[in-house]
Amino acid sequence: MARSEAYDQHPQHTLTFDDAPAAVRVRVGGVVVAETKRGLLLREGKYPPTVYVPRADVEMSLLSRVTHSTHCPFKGDASYYDFTGDGPVVGQLAWSYEDPFDQMEAIRDHLSFYTDRAEIEPLDG
Numbered sequence: 001m002a003r004s005e006a007y008d009q010h011p012q013h014t015l016t017f018d019d020a021p022a023a024v025r026v027r028v029g030g031v032v033v034a035e036t037k038r039g040l041l042l043r044e045g046k047y048p049p050t051v052y053v054p055r056a057d058v059e060m061s062l063l064s065r066v067t068h069s070t071h072c073p074f075k076g077d078a079s080y081y082d083f084t085g086d087g088p089v090v091g092q093l094a095w096s097y098e099d100p101f102d103q104m105e106a107i108r109d110h111l112s113f114y115t116d117r118a119e120i121e122p123l124d125g
Contacts, residue, residue, distance in 0.1 A: 013045045014043075014045065015042065015045075015075075016042070017041070017042055017043075017106050017107075018040070018041045018043075019038075019039070020038075020039030020041045021122075022122040022123060022124075023036060023122070023123040024120055024121065026113050027119040027121070028119070029088070031062065033058065033083065033085070033118065034053045035057060036054055036057035039054075040052040042107070042112075044074070051120065052111065053112070054109060055110060058111050063093065064082050064084045066080050066081065066092065075097050075101060075107065077098075078096065079095065079097075079098055081093060081094045081096070081111065091117075093114060094114070094118075095112055096112070097110075
């Protein structure tokens with residue numbers, strides 16, 4: 001892996017970034033929403049690892065930004081996106097830190113997807 005960055009923002013809450021070990025494809029109801037070989041794998045505290053996909057590798061025309069937002073004391077303010085492509089709307093499919101804290105700059109211009117709302121599959125090679 002080319003990248004490995006760790007941020008100890010709190011003694012019991014560590015954030016670590018690495019290049020994702022495999023390419024990934026994100027689908028909703030069979031529709032490909034994203035595909036990348038440049039994903040970032042975020043390990044945060046006790047949460048399961050999360051893949052962040054570069055915005056350039058996301059079919060943004062299938063998503064609509066919503067007014068809902070949240071604040072993370074470690075990353076900043078998160079914006080959310082619904083899937084509005086073919087098929088039923090999937091609410092809050094993805095989130096993005098569009099203006100993250102300086103130490104989280106690696107996830108700027110990336111989106112992450114809820115694993116219970118999208119199929120996230122590793123790709124060979």
